[in-house]
Amino acid sequence: MTPLPEHLQQASRARIRRAEKRARTALAELVRTGKPVSFTAVAREAAVSTDFLYHSPELRHQIERHHTPAGSTPAVPADPRRGSPTSAAVRALSARLTRQQQAHHEEVTRLRKALEVAQGENLDLRRRLGRHETD
Template sequence: MSRSLEALAKATEQRRKQAESAVEKALRQARASQQPVSVASIARAAGVSTDFIYRHPTLRPQVEDLRRSRRNATPTDAAHDPRLPSCCQRPGPSAHPATGNRPSKTP
């Protein structure tokens, strides 16, 4: 292999490793936050293309696993925060779905 090809291969490998490190850093930051996760959001945070993540054999599953875990997680949002005024809270499970009114307890 010629020197110029070796240099090109070395530079390509270095860019790939930098991109992988950037995606891994973006994944760590996403795990620490409670923001929604997508391939596009991780790619944007890492400064890489979505194609890079979609074609990567180990990074794509990590992003998808995190996205799924966020989607399936029990909501810990402010909807049931007792510090919020009642007008801002979601009704509990026993409330009427349309009005949010609880059934009366009088016979």
């Protein structure tokens, strides 16, 4: 394969820099506003592909560091010391429900992360297969 002319290489590098800047800005905005951070959310906000984010080591590290599941804010049970007429049984069930919700959130987070990794690997394998088929 012949190398690209210098002006096309420069244009490609500039396009990549703009996309990286949009992705960093989108990530910062998601973190600042407290919205859930994921590869999909950053890609959507920055108008880039998730593949682009997965293949950029710096962006990937930043997104993984800030990754949060959707709806990760745990439910706050009622404070029994406020003189609430809530019975002990209702408080116990509320606490149990909160623990179950947290466990489900953690499981969903783990599964989403595994799915994102699998999708990235799948895309990479498809591209590699495509290169081998054209030979």
